[in-house]
Amino acid sequence: MNNDKAQSLCPRPVRESISEMVEIVLPNDANPLNALLGGRLMHWIDLAGAMAAHRHSRTYVVTASIDHMDFLVPVRVGDFVVLRSSVNRVYHTSMEVGVKVWVEDYRSQENRHVSSAYLTFVAIDATGNKVPVPPVVPETEDERRRYEDAAHRREIRRKESVRRNEVRS
Numbered sequence: 517m518n519n520d521k522a523q524s525l526c527p528r529p530v531r532e533s534i535s536e537m538v539e540i541v542l543p544n545d546a547n548p549l550n551a552l553l554g555g556r557l558m559h560w561i562d563l564a565g566a567m568a569a570h571r572h573s574r575t576y577v578v579t580a581s582i583d584h585m586d587f588l589v590p591v592r593v594g595d596f597v598v599l600r601s602s603v604n605r606v607y608h609t610s611m612e613v614g615v616k617v618w619v620e621d622y623r624s625q626e627n628r629h630v631s632s633a634y635l636t637f638v639a640i641d642a643t644g645n646k647v648p649v650p651p652v653v654p655e656t657e658d659e660r661r662r663y664e665d666a667a668h669r670r671e672i673r674r675k676e677s678v679r680r681n682e683v684r685s
């Protein structure tokens with residue numbers, strides 16, 4: 517392995533991937549009752565997740581999967597939507613990113629949890645070939661908990677994938 521390649525696979529702390537995105541909900545993001553569309557929120561979650569994946573891997577990435585999502589509270593036109601993302605755990609060419617979403621009412625300064633999502637991104641080069649991702653180093657208690665939990669989620673994904681393939685065949 518040459519020096520550049522070895523350097524690019526040096527472990528990186530979770531904090532280098534932490535990203536935040538804020539959107540103001542406009543009428544075009546909402547249904548006729550002025551509530552944010554679920555699909556729009558999923559799009560923002562994908563973007564916020566990709567930012568963390570890019571920052572950690574320093575490569576191009578594609579979304580391989582998004583786990584189950586719940587929408588806990590409605591979000592209205594005019595609200596601020598705050599999305600925070602970071603890399604939870606890295607495997608070989610893939611990484612799990614967590615995205616947590618809040619709605620911020622700037623009048624009352626109240627924040628409510630809207631959704632949490634776990635996405636898997638795969639790192640690719642400019643020609644679309646998969647490339648290895650540097651390991652991630654959890655430093656805080658929360659980061660270590662997310663790192664451990666990510667392994668359980670990967671196992672669940674693996675079992676579900678086996679089950680889906682059995683159903684298909």
Ligand SMILES: CC(C)(COP(=O)(O)OP(=O)(O)OC[C@H]1O[C@@H](n2cnc3c(N)ncnc32)[C@H](O)[C@@H]1OP(=O)(O)O)[C@@H](O)C(=O)NCCC(=O)NCCS
Pocket residue numbers: 578579580581606607608609610611636638646673
């Ligand atoms: C995701 C993709 C790159 C996987 O390619 P592949 O050749 O089937 O992948 P492999 O089986 O070799 O797996 C590569 C890695 O992806 C992971 N992976 C593949 N499919 C996955 C899935 N559905 N969920 C989570 N991880 C997945 C594997 O676990 C593996 O991780 P590792 O290297 O860290 O162990 C490929 O399916 C793809 O390009 N899909 C389209 C992506 C895209 O266009 N996304 C935008 C959505 S429209």
